Amino acid sequence: MSLLDDPLILIFVILFVGSFIGQLEYKGVNLGASGVLLFAMVLGHFGYQIPAIVQNLGLSLFIVAVGLQAGPRFFRMMRSSGLVFAILALVIIVIAIITTIIVSKIFNLSAPLSLGLMTGALTSTPGLAAALEATNDPIVSVGYGIAYPFGVIAVVLFVQLFPKVLKVDLEKDLQKTLSPVKHKSTLKNMTIKVENNIAHKKTLKELQRTIKNSAIISRVIRGDRNFLGRNDTVLLIGDEIIAVGYPEDLNKLKEAVGKEVTTDVNIRENIKMHRVTVDSPYMIGKSLREIKLREKYNVTVTRLERAGYEFPPAAAWRFERGDVLTVVCSPERIKGVQELFGTRQHEEANIHIFSLSIILLLGILIGMIPIHIPGLGSMTLGVAGGPLLIAIIIGHFGKVGPIQARFYQPSNRVIRDVGLVLFLAGAGTTAGSGLVEVVVNEGVGLIIGGALITLIPMFVSFIIAKKLFHLSIIHSLGAICGGMTSTPGLGACNTLVNTDDPAIAYAAAYPIALIFVAIASQFLVLIL
Structure with missing residues (x-):
């Protein structure tokens, strides 16, 4: 019996080595939390498993934190000038769905594998969580792990190289283009x-x-x-x-x-x-x-x-x-x-356990309610979608009765990051057992399919942003990074101009992408 047979030791070994891998950078690009997923898949291949309850706990915490983060901005943004960026994010998700269906048919991929490719191509961990729950198949994580690295790198290269290919002065293009952004720092x-x-x-x-x-x-x-x-x-x-x-x-x-x-x-x-x-x-x-x-x-x-x-x-x-x-x-x-x-009483921690528990409980109960879709059958929001919906709604109001839903950003980040790595550790070890077999049987198709699901939404949405919405290139790129949920892409975009325009476009598109990738994952299960 090895030390790794103890679940507690196994968890922390995966978190330690996986997070170290995620921090390794090449030209400013790293895998981040997905390093945990990749290392967990390797250990899963050798038969090591994280208990399912750990994965579900991590999933619940992560999804609620995402909802609480998006809630305050989601409904407000829908009534503001950021609506155009939200629409563009939705366009990206719709194109990704269509591309995924086509890729699935061309390469004869299973529904779980196709969903994994889509969520990895869009670098969306909430989408992965929703897809895993909707399919109840660990192979989803294999598709995600294969498509994710290319998804990260492709967005960064697109942002950096595409303006150079077009030979456009981004500052001049920004000045001459009617901007939907009302700058927030000019009071x-x-x-x-x-x-x-x-x-x-x-x-x-x-x-x-x-x-x-x-x-x-x-x-x-x-x-x-x-x-x-x-x-x-x-x-x-x-x-x-x-x-x-x-x-x-x-x-x-x-x-x-x-x-x-x-x-x-x-x-x-x-x-x-x-x-x-x-x-x-x-x-x-x-x-x-x-x-x-x-x-x-x-x-x-x-x-x-x-x-x-x-x-x-x-x-x-x-x-x-x-x-x-x-x-x-x-x-x-x-x-x-x-x-x-000011604070009326001293609190060492800004995580309201009572509120967090109620949000999770309500979300899980809502997630169990079947939703009938004519012609396609029934679906549920599940452990991912239910808590996400409730967290967004309660996060919008901030406080509903005794439920407090707005924490300091660092506190919310703690909930999100701890939940994320626990979820990825569990998902990775579960998927690892079938990793080699899937890669051997579907290797080339998986790589090409993941690349197509990343590239086609980016190029098509850029054309729509320019021709239909008449956005500047920098606003288009910022919204694309948000729609692809690519924080590294935003980092590359910020280096192109000395303004906050990319960040504003990204911030408006990002919540829509977070939410609708998760919804799309559940919807595609009924189609594929």
């Missing part, structure tokens, strides 16, 4: 003198409703008085207002109200600007409209910073832990605001 201040009758004797709320502008009026200066801009504050001709917003919104406000002026606010300062971090679990998931800061605390929020981007805050936006608010108020009121948003 400005402007002091405007009220000279037009449209604003005279109107409240700030009435003015905003009249000119339909998202700029925030934080302060009003009248003579030597400097007071907070509230919804019921009445403006008079001769007042000066200090507004915060995107340049185009500030210019629209200026044209409607009066003219820009220069004012030294500090001379008449009885209201100060402060930065407050959202840390209290009681504030997670609440909106500005719900807590009524202006009415109850006489405070105006002028900016919201999230993940490095600044936004003019909308009343309906829900807070996430770690958001940084720029607030304007009198010095004596800031302490109450800090107490409101």
